[in-house]
Amino acid sequence: MQVLPKRIIDLQINFIASAPSIGEEFNIFITNHEQFLTDQEIIDFVNLCNHISESSLRAWEATSAYLKIASTLFTKYDFQTLMNVGKIADKLCQDSPIIAACFLLESLRILHFISIKELEKFYSIIKELSHSGWKEIALTNTLIIKSSNLLQYIKLEDLKTVVVFSKLLSEKSHEFAMNNLENLSDALVDIPEYSRKKYLDFINTLALVSWPDVGNALGEVAPILKNQKSKTINILLNIVIEVLHLEGRKSYEIFVASLNNFLNINDKFQYWVASSAKKISKHNPASALDFIETIPNLINNFSRDDLSLWLNEGINITANRLKDNEDNAYFKLESAFSLNILYNSSSIELLERKKSILQKYCRGLSGVDISIIDSEDLIYKKIGWDSDDLISTDGYRIYLPKIVNIFNFKKDNFNAYKVYATHQSARIEFGSFTYKFKFTKVIKKSYTSNKKLITDSEFPTEIQKFFSLFENKALISLLFSITEDYRIDCITMKKYPGLNHSYKMMKDYELSQRLNVDRMPLIEMIIEYVIRFTLGKKYNLNRQHPLSVYYLKIILLLESLSSNKSSISDSADVAFQLYTIIDNISTLSFKKSNNKLDINKDLSDTAQLFPSLNSDNDGNNDKNALPSVLPKFRGDFKPDLVEFIVKIKKNQDIKNEGGSSIDPELLAQFLKNTNEINIGELTDGEFEDFSNLFANNLSEYLEENNQKSNAIKRVKNLSKDTLINSPVANHNNMSFLYHEWNFRSKDYKPDWCRVIEKDADIGDFDYYEKVLSDHASLIKETKKKFEFLKPEALKKERRLEDGDDIDLDRLVDFFADKLAGYTPEVDFYSKRNKSKRDVSVALLLDMSASTDEIIEGNINTVTDYNQYSGDPSTYFRWLASRDSSKNVNSFKRIIDIEKESTIVLSEALESIGDSYGLFGFSGYGKDNVEFFIIKDIDEPINDEVKKKIAGIQPVRSTRMGPAIRHTINKLDSMNSKVKIMILISDGRPQDHEYGKERTEKEYAIRDTRQALLEAKHKGIVPFLITVDKDGNDYLKDMCSDIGYEIVSDIDSLPERLANLYRNISVK
Amino acid sequence: MKKDIIEKNAQSISVENFKIDKEPFYISTADEINIFEQAYISKIPVLLKGPTGSGKTRFVEYMSWKLQKNKKSAPLITVACHEDLTASDLVGRYLIENQETKWIDGPITRAVKIGAICYLDEIVEARKDTTVLIHPLTDYRRLLPIDKKGEIIEAHDGFLLVLSYNPGYQSITKDLKHSTRQRFVSIEFDYPNQEIETKIILNESGCDDNIAERLAQLAVKIRNLREYGLAEGVSTRLLIYAALLIKAGISPITACISTVVWSLTDEKELQDSIEELVRSIFVS
Incomplete structure (x- = not known):
C-alpha cells in the first residue's frame, strides 16, 4: 500500500471508512494524479467524496463508483469535469445512491454524446424519473444505461419525451415500461433521422391514449417506416397523433393498416398522398387516415388528376362539416356521392354501372336471354376459365372484367366494354358454338392420313373430333381461335358498322401491346403476322423473306372468311389449311437451318415450340406449349368446353334432373382430350381427383344456372340493376344489394346491404285452420267491414239513372229521342264513382x-309488482303465485x-x-x-x-x-x-x-x-x-x-x- | 316537301264517297289476302290480331282497294274505338233541328246500308254495349237493329265487319269475349320479316337501300327486347318516320333516337340500351 502525501493525510477523509475497497481506490487515484492537483482541488474532491458518501447508508456504492471512474474522467477531461460529474452524482444520491452509482458508471459513455455543459440538463431530465421507490430506481437506471445508446439517435432534449412516456407506462406496468425502454433504441435505428423526434411524440401519444399499443408500435411501426422519407413520415405521424388524441385507441389499428397500404403506393405518389392527407387532416384528421387507407386501391385505376378532383371535392365537404356530429364516409368510399364524384371525374368505366345497359344491348343483338356477369365470378367457379381480367362466354352468359381503363376517355372505355360484349354476343349470334364435325371438301383434300374412326364415345364434343385430326392440338386450337375470331370480327363489322370506329381503336390498342415480331422464331413469327393481319395490320413481306409466300397464302385464306355468309365450319376449314401451311414452315425451318438462313432465332427453338409437328410424339403432351398470344378484346374462346357444358345442360334438361349427374366416363374422356383446361402433368390418381373436383364444380355451376333462371323468372319484374350474383351467399337464394342512408354524411352508403330472399319455412297446416276457427267471429266481421271497401278507384261513371252530374251529350240525345217519339231511358246522369279496387299491399x-x-295475457305485471309487498320473506310465495297464474293465461x-x-x-x-x-x-x-x-x-x-x-x-x-x-x-x-x-x-x-x-x-x-x-x-x-x-x-x-x-x-x-x-x- | 303540303288542301268527302284510289303499299307475308277475300265473299266477319304498327290498318285499306278494283266492294269506313264509344255512337242518333228531330246514321249503319267494310279499330276499347250490335251483324242474320227507330236493317251484300285488336296490349279485363271472338275469321299479324320490312321502309319513305336495310335490322334487334322491359317492339311506322327524317338530311343516329328510342320507352336505362343498338348499327 502506498503512503499518501502529507497534505492529503491531513485531510479529513471520512468516506474511506464506508467500505474497505474505497480507501484503496482513493489511494490509487491520488497516487496517480496528485502531482497534477492543487491543494484546493484535492480538498474539493475529498469534500465532494465525503458529501456523496454521507448522503445515505449505501452511498458508499456511489463513492466507490465515482472513485472507479475518477481517474479516467480526470485524464480524459479535466478536474472540472470530474467535479461536475461528481456533483451530479451527489445530487442523485439524494434520491438514490444506486442511481448515482449507475450514472457514474455510465457517465463516460454518456459524455461521449453530450457536452460537460449539458450534464446539468441531463440531470434534470433523469431527475424527473428518479424517486426512491425500487421501481423508479430500476427504470431510471435502465434509462441511464440506455441513454448513451439513445443519444446516438436523438437529441438530449428529446430524452425528455422518453422520460415522459416511460413514466406514463410505468404507471400502468413497470415491466412493460422497462421492456419498451430496452427496445426503444432498436426501434429508433429504423426511423430516419429527421423523424425520430416525431416518432417519440407518437409513442408518447400512444402511451397516453393507448398504452398497450406502445410495444406494438416499437415492434411493427418502426420497421415499416424504415427507408421512408422523413418528410412523408412526419406528415403521417402528425396525422395519427391528432387522430389518436381525438378518436382514441381504435385509431392505432387504422393507422397501421393505412401505413401498410401506404407502403404499397408507388414512390412518386407517396408524397402526394401524404401531403393530400395533410390537407384533409386540417379539417378532419380521421378522414385523412381513411384517405390513406383508401387511396392505394384507387391509384392503380385512376390518374392523379382524376384523384385530385375527387380529393378537392372531399376536402370541401370535410371543411364544411360540423366536426363532432359527422361521419367520415367520403374518404372511406362509403358514400354514394363520393363514388359518383370519383367515377365522374375519371376516365374509368365500371361494369357495375353499365351492366344493365350492356345486358339489354346484348339481348337485343343476339335475341338470347344473355346475362352479363363479372368475370371474377367465373374464375371463382373453377370450371376451366382461369385467366385474370377475363372476357368470355359460356353461350348463355357473357363475362366481362370489373373495370376498363385502357383509354383516356370514359366514352372510349365504355366503347371498349361494348366491343368486348359485342364480340361475345356475336359468337352466340353468328354460331361460334354450333360446330358440327364433318370431312369437308377442304379437309378431305388435304387430310392424307388414314381416316380414323371418330366416335362420340372417344370424343365427347364435335370440336374434339375436329382437333383429333391434328398432332399438335395446341396449334390447331390456337389457329381455330384466330380464324373464328377473325370471322366473327368481319361479320360484326359488316352487320354493325357503327362499331367500326371502336373496333379500330381496340385493334390499334392491341397492336400497340404486341411484342416485337423481328426476334421471334419462324413459326411464332408467322402466327404473329396472322394475328396482326386480323387486327388490321397487313405487311408487305419482302420476297426474300422466308415467310412471304406462306403469308400471302394465309391472307388469301383468311380473306375468304370475311364474307357475311361464312360459318364456323369455314373457320375450321381455314384453320385446317393454316395448320398445313405452318406444318410446311416447320419442315422448311429444319431444312434451311443447315443453309444458314437469315433467321434471327435459333431454329432448334422453333422445333421445341411445336415438337409434335415433326415428331411422333403424342399430341397431348404439348397441349400447353403455346404462349398466350391472342388479343385480349376477343376474349377467351373455349368452344370445346362450352360445347361440353351445353351438352351436359341439355342432357339434364331432357332428363329433368338437377345438376347432380355428370357421366364420369364422359367427363374423363372430355378432360383427356381437351386442351382448353390447364391440367398439367397428372398421375392417374391425381387425374381422378381432378376429374371429381371438376365434376363437382360443374354440377354446382349448372345447378346454380337452373335455380337462377327459375328465380329470375319469379322476380323478373324487379329492377334488374339490383339483381346481383353473390359469390359468397347461398346459391339457392337470390340476393340484392341496397344502399343504406348514413345520416352523418347525409349520403347513401352505396350497395351496402345484401338482402337475401329466402323461401319461408314450412309449418303445420292445422295452425292456419285453428286460427280461422279461433278467430271465426273476428274474421267474419272483418270481412264484412272490408266488403264496404270494395270500390276504390275513382272513375267517371256515365249513363246512370241518378248521379252527381249531368252528361250533356246524353241529355241532348235524351231530348232528341224524346222529341222523335222514342221513349228514351233516363241515363244522362254521371258520377265520379269508386268503381273498382286497384290495390297492392x-x-x-x-x-x-x-x-x-311471451305476452303475459291479461296479467298486468305492474299490478303484480304492486301486489308484492316488498317483504323478502314473502317474495318466493308471491313469485310462485304469479307464475301459476301465468300458466292459466295463454303463452302467446x-x-x-x-x-x-x-x-x-x-x-x-x-x-x-x-x-x-x-x-x-x-x-x-x-x-x-x-x-x-x-x-x-x-x-x-x-x-x-x-x-x-x-x-x-x-x-x-x-x-x-x-x-x-x-x-x-x-x-x-x-x-x-x-x-x-x-x-x-x-x-x-x-x-x-x-x-x-x-x-x-x-x-x-x-x-x-x-x-x-x-x-x-x-x-x-x-x-x-x-x-x-x-x-x-x-x-x-x-x-x-x-x-x-x-x-x-x-x-x-x-x-x-x-x-x-x-x-x-x-x- | 313544303310545296307538297301547300298544294294539297283539305277537302271534305262523305264516307260513302271515300274511296281508296291509289293502291296502298302492302306486301303479303302469308295468304292473308286470299283469306280476307274469301271471307268477304262468304260474308264472314274478320278479326285482325297483332301488335301496334304491324300493318293491320294498312291491310284493311289494301283489301278495300283490291276489292273495289275487282268491283266487289264499296268504301272503307274506319272507326277508332275508345272507352266512351257507345252503341248509339255507332248506330246513329236523333238530332234536334228547328224544333224537329232528325235521325243521323252512325258509321256502322252507313256501312251496312252502302255495303262498305266497317273497320272497328281496337274494338276492346269500346263500351260493352257495342257487342249488342256486333252479334246480330256477325252471324248468319247480318242484321242491324236500330232500337230508337224501331227498325232493323238487313246488311248490304257488300258489307263486312272487320275488327282489330292487340292481344298483348290490353289488360285481361279488356280482353275480347269468347262469344264475340268465335264469330270471326282471325288473321294474325306480326312484324314483317327483315327483308319485307326493308321493302316497306324503302317504298314508304323513299330512303336509300342501305338505310332501309339497317332500319329493318335495328327493328329485329329492338324487338328482341320485348320480354325485357319493352312493352311493344318498334312498329314499322316508326321505322318509316326515321327513314323519312334520314332522307330529309338528319343523321341516322339522331333520327333513330327521336323517332324510335324516345317513342318506345321513357325508361332511361332501356333508352340507353336501345341507343347503343342504334349506335352499333349506324355510323355516326
Missing part, C-alpha cells in the same frame, strides 16, 4: 328474436299475434280481391338481411302459403331499412294505382353495426325513416304498426309525416290491423 313482419317474447308470443293478424288480414283481403304479399325479415349484419317470402304479391294463397304462415318463427335482428327497400322494389313492380306497405314490428330497428355502437339508436332510425320516405316517393303508402309500448320516443322521429300506430294491447292487433287497413286503403 305488402305486409312486412318483423321476425327478430325479440318477437319470441308477439310473433304468434303477428301470425294471427296476418291470417285475419289475408282472409279479409281475399274477400275484396286486393293483391297482397306477405313477407318477413330478420338477419344479422349488413350482408345477411334475410327476407322471407311467405306469399309473393301476385302469388295466390294456397296450402303451402298457409303452412308458411304457420312456419313463421323469430330469427335474429331487425335491420329495417334494407327490408323496406326490398319491399318497395316488389311493390314498385306492380301496376296497381294504390300501393301500401304495412310494417309490423315489436320495437325499434336494431342490428349489428347498424349505427356506431349497438346501443346507438339514431343511425338505424334515420335509415329506416329514409327508406320509408323512399317508399313515399315511389307512390307507396307506408304504415308502421308497433307493439312496443315505448315506441313513441323513436316513432315520432322515425315516422313524422308517415302513418304509424302503437298497438298497446297486443291481443287487439288482428282487429286493429284490419281496421287500419280499411283506413289506409280508402284514403
